[in-house]
Amino acid sequence: MNDHSPIGVAVLGARGRMGSEAVHAVNQAPDTELAAEINRGDSLEELTRSGARVAVDLTHPDSVLEHVTFCVDNGIHAVVGTSGLGEAELDTVRSRLGEDPDTGVLVVPNFAVGAVLSMRFAEIAAKFFESAEIVEQHHPRKADAPSGTAARTAHVVSRARDEAGLGSAPDATTKELDGARGAEINGVHVHSVRMSGLVAHQEVLFGTEGETLTIRHDSYDRRSFMPGMLMAVREVGSRPGVTVGLDAVLGL
Numbered sequence: 001m002n003d004h005s006p007i008g009v010a011v012l013g014a015r016g017r018m019g020s021e022a023v024h025a026v027n028q029a030p031d032t033e034l035a036a037e038i039n040r041g042d043s044l045e046e047l048t049r050s051g052a053r054v055a056v057d058l059t060h061p062d063s064v065l066e067h068v069t070f071c072v073d074n075g076i077h078a079v080v081g082t083s084g085l086g087e088a089e090l091d092t093v094r095s096r097l098g099e100d101p102d103t104g105v106l107v108v109p110n111f112a113v114g115a116v117l118s119m120r121f122a123e124i125a126a127k128f129f130e131s132a133e134i135v136e137q138h139h140p141r142k143a144d145a146p147s148g149t150a151a152r153t154a155h156v157v158s159r160a161r162d163e164a165g166l167g168s169a170p171d172a173t174t175k176e177l178d179g180a181r182g183a184e185i186n187g188v189h190v191h192s193v194r195m196s197g198l199v200a201h202q203e204v205l206f207g208t209e210g211e212t213l214t215i216r217h218d219s220y221d222r223r224s225f226m227p228g229m230l231m232a233v234r235e236v237g238s239r240p241g242v243t244v245g246l247d248a249v250l251g252l
């Protein structure tokens with residue numbers, strides 16, 4: 001195989017909403033070729049048998065760690081679209097990769113370029129506002145809440161607030177119905193809406209004396225995720241170890 005040969009890509013979760021789009025995108029792109037479609041019940045050995053250079057995981061939060069571990073153990077670069085890899089799981093992957101890894105694991109909470117930009121804009125805005133909350137809205141067949149994107153956004157907003165020396169956001173609530181203030185991720189409240197008709201949407205709300213700022217992103221179609229997914233497939237092999245987010249790939 002020379003450097004100009006197409007990248008062999010295995011798609012895990014190939015029959016799913018995202019997986020079927022990914023199969024189509026990989027088939028359409030001139031520099032990638034579909035090596036394998038892995039569905040529930042298929043053996044992961046199919047990944048090694050197929051000779052795939054890159055595996056794209058679009059399955060379920062319950063199985064993603066097992067899949068990534070298998071890829072790392074077999075030297076297959078992994079692009080992880082599935083939500084559910086938290087810090088503890090990422091540490092497991094890092095230790096499996098070892099000190100001087102050859103294999104890349106690129107974990108992308110959201111492949112949509114607009115969503116990546118919106119997270120960066122939120123990170124920039126965070127230090128200027130005393131209040132910050134996130135409202136994410138998704139289709140009702142989504143397994144996880146809050147979304148991986150919201151969790152990542154809360155993480156970067158919280159880090160920026162900490163670096164700026166901001167304390168807790170003002171909140172006088174002392175009596176509340178369970179869940180009324182959403183989930184709290186590193187001190188940032190996150191509210192999850194599940195509703196027919198939606199695909200994937202997020203607002204990051206900031207407030208300070210006399211003004212608010214809202215950063216909103218909408219994916220109306222899963223095709224919005226495909227350019228970023230293909231960028232990740234092309235880049236993962238040149239980024240050994242664990243990378244989170246598409247920022248570096250986009251040059252942000």
Ligand SMILES: NC(=O)C1=CN([C@@H]2O[C@H](COP(=O)(O)OP(=O)(O)OC[C@H]3O[C@@H](n4cnc5c(N)ncnc54)[C@H](OP(=O)(O)O)[C@@H]3O)[C@@H](O)[C@H]2O)C=CC1
Pocket residue numbers: 012013014015016017018019038039040041042058059060061063080081082083084108109110111112148225
């Ligand atoms: N990073 C990003 O930009 C995006 C990420 N996502 C994430 O991708 C994941 C998939 O989303 P979506 O496509 O909507 O979900 P779907 O339920 O439509 O698709 C998941 C597919 O994976 C299959 N699957 C489940 N477990 C396994 C397994 N162990 N091995 C092989 N296949 C398996 C499912 O099979 P079965 O139906 O039999 O269970 C299904 O076909 C979610 O975590 C979602 O949050 C989604 C959109 C964008």
Ligand SMILES: O=C(O)C1=N[C@H](C(=O)O)C[C@H](O)C1
Pocket residue numbers: 083109110111138142143146147148149150199200201
């Ligand atoms: O399940 C989805 O649909 C999506 N999942 C990802 C997430 O959890 O953030 C990305 C996007 O929001 C769509």
